[in-house]
Amino acid sequence: MLLFLDTEYTGFGQVPPRLISLGIVAEDASREFYVELADTWRMEHCSDFVKREVLPLLAGKSLTFPHSRVRLREWFLTVPRAVRIACDSGTDFRFLLDLLGDPLPENLATTYFDLRPLIDTAVYDRTVSNYYRQDHRVHHALVDARAYRKGWLAWMDARKSRGKDTGTRAGVSITGKL
Numbered sequence: 001m002l003l004f005l006d007t008e009y010t011g012f013g014q015v016p017p018r019l020i021s022l023g024i025v026a027e028d029a030s031r032e033f034y035v036e037l038a039d040t041w042r043m044e045h046c047s048d049f050v051k052r053e054v055l056p057l058l059a060g061k062s063l064t065f066p067h068s069r070v071r072l073r074e075w076f077l078t079v080p081r082a083v084r085i086a087c088d089s090g091t092d093f094r095f096l097l098d099l100l101g102d103p104l105p106e107n108l109a110t111t112y113f114d115l116r117p118l119i120d121t122a123v124y125d126r127t128v129s130n131y132y133r134q135d136h137r138v139h140h141a142l143v144d145a146r147a148y149r150k151g152w153l154a155w156m157d158a159r160k161s162r163g164k165d166t167g168t169r170a171g172v173s174i175t176g177k178l
Contacts, residue, residue, distance in 0.1 A: 001080045002027040002113055004152070005087040006144035007095045008054045011047025018045050019095045020054065022072075023142030025149045026079065027086075033075045034142040038062035057140040069101055076105040086113040086152060115148055118155050127154035 004025045009017045018041035024033040036058050046055065063071065076083075085108070087093055093112045097104065104110065118124040131147040132138050 001083050002086040002149075002152070003079065003083050004145045004149040005085045005092050005096055005112075006141045006148065007089075007092045008050070008139060008141045009091070009095065010041050010045040011050045014045055014047060017091065019099065020046075020050070021058065021060075021141040022068075022095060022099060023140070023145040024075075024085075024096075025142070025145040027149065027152075029149070031075075031078060032142060032145075033072060034060065035068045035071060036060045036062045037065055037068055039064045053139045057137050057143075065099070069099055072099055073101075073105065076100070076108065079107060081107050082109070083107055084109040084111070084113050086115055086148065088115040088119065088148065115152065118151065121155055123158045124151040124155045127151040 004027070005023070007022045008020045010020065011017065019037055020041050021034070021036045026032070043051070043055075085093055085096060090112075100108075128147045128151040131150045132143075135143050135146070137143040
């Protein structure tokens with residue numbers, strides 16, 4: 001099963017970038033995880049873009065990094081025995097691995113499904129854009145993860161309808177490398 005991941009962090013060019021929030025949605029939409037972190041970043045760490053587009057969307061109760069780790073590790077106990085992260089950024093995947101800590105959950109693949117090749121497909125792009133018409137919170141980690149899931153499902157349906165789904169995810173690499 002794929003788990004769609006997105007993170008929000010202090011911004012490109014921030015050294016090092018610092019995690020602000022993380023959202024995950026299961027492929028079958030049966031479960032979600034969302035956390036906002038309280039102690040990994042400060043306002044002065046954030047780019048202008050993050051201050052303008054990301055921070056106003058934060059609404060949940062922020063948790064410390066250790067408490068967030070415990071919650072995330074507990075959540076992974078509720079997902080199927082074999083899961084792979086789907087995301088559009090190695091940075092997102094690294095933030096997830098860092099938050100999980102060692103050892104990684106046994107059910108988590110150590111590579112991710114790279115969504116970047118799908119971004120330029122019309123069906124994926126259109127579906128993600130349509131999702132944001134329903135929920136306008138672009139750059140909210142959980143909302144973005146939901147949108148990516150919808151885009152991937154539409155892309156998969158389009159591939160199946162053309163009879164090209166060969167079980168290899170239609171030629172798109174399923175391994176993201178860090």
